[in-house]
Amino acid sequence: MNAVLNTPHPRTTAEWQAADSAHYLHPFTDFKGLASKGSRVITRADNIYLWDSEGKKILDAMSGLWCVNVGYGRQELIDAATRQLKELPFYNSFFQTATPPAIELAELLAEVTPPQFQHVFYSGSGSEGNDTVVRMVRRYWDVLGQPQRKVIISRKNAYHGSTMAGASLGGMSGMHEQGGLPIPDIVHIEQPFWFELGRDMSRDAFGLKAAGLLEAKILELGAERVAAFIGEPIQGAGGVIVPPDTYWPEIQRICDKYGILLVSDEVITGFGRTGQWFGCERMGSKPDLMTFAKGVTSGYIPLGGVMVGERIARVLIDQGGEFNHGYTYSGHPVACAVAIANIRLIQREGLVERVREDVGPYLAQRFAEFAEHPLVGEVQTCGLMGALQLVKDKASGATFDGALEVGMVCRGHCFGNGLIMRAVGDRMIIAPPLVITRAQIDEMAGLIRRCLDLTLADVKARGWM
């Protein structure tokens, strides 16, 4: 038995699927529904392409799950992990100890993040990072003698992970319904989703209005009770929702006015995705805390953490005493070694500038062409994130009945045509690896066009449009 485990292609697809449904409960999955049709088994990858157990090649326009920023198969990352596994595969940082990769990565993160960040707290994932955020924000106000400042304000349709605190900060009602969430003292305001909520006004006016909901909530709660506001610079899992340009500067102004902490969840928008190192730089905010994960290692190995701004770090260091929080894998040396190699690679290949000046604008240009398509009501891109809103009526922007699951029909065509594009309701989204070339963007755009056309034909055939 052991001899066949983990060897290349020892089983047929049907055998993989049978073992999968017999033993493996997948995340965010209807277990029974999946078992009835079987998983697609991905067996290898290179650059921006995946191959499945049938040998079919697929263009991965989602970078795995928003994380494989430098593309698959990068030898520098493989070598860094191998070297570190041999040298020191694990040691913790609990017992007044540290390892060279964890120290060097902390130094490097202080270099590539905005100047207010000189310290990092490591976790194993983005969700854990946001648990740390909740602990740290509340601890900060405790140390300052304001323990009543506990409330963290977030947004509906935000995604901040799937632990108890992460899912509570998130604004996904389906997640709150399962498990008695949110935990106390986390509240949500409406999201800055212009297409859904603001089409009766200009984008800029709507951005100010959406940000103004933060001030209204602070006043409703009493400013003396509010600890922090958290948001993704661009909502990712919520559907690649790029807020109006006016939104983040106004959020910053309101946080400053009431002295509340600003937390930027950069798990997707960090490490070059938007054409800046971090999304807050693109959006014009100056956060006190920044959650990261995903792109920090390009997903080759799990790592997450929180960048801690000097405003908070000085209080916790100078007056805080012991901070009773941490993870076995905080500062895991192999993960940190891979992160260092990944960041060095991003720097050496100029990937951030490449997204900002070359492939980002080119993606925007190719995506703009989809605005003509009869199914598409809105096109948005920022750096190498993109969204196409599918609509029933282009003129009015009327959307399909959600129960028809038109987005899933489109996603089915994408799978069938060798493209991974994700559906969030009827919003089709992409976030390809930052190494994607112009020619590959053309290839991707061709596949997207074909899938939109196939979806349009289906929708018409079924009389939905």
Ligand SMILES: *Cc1c(COP(=O)(O)O)cnc(C)c1O
């Ligand atoms: C993915 C994600 C998380 C959660 O990260 P995990 O590593 O899955 O725990 C948190 N915030 C944002 C914005 C994310 O996209």
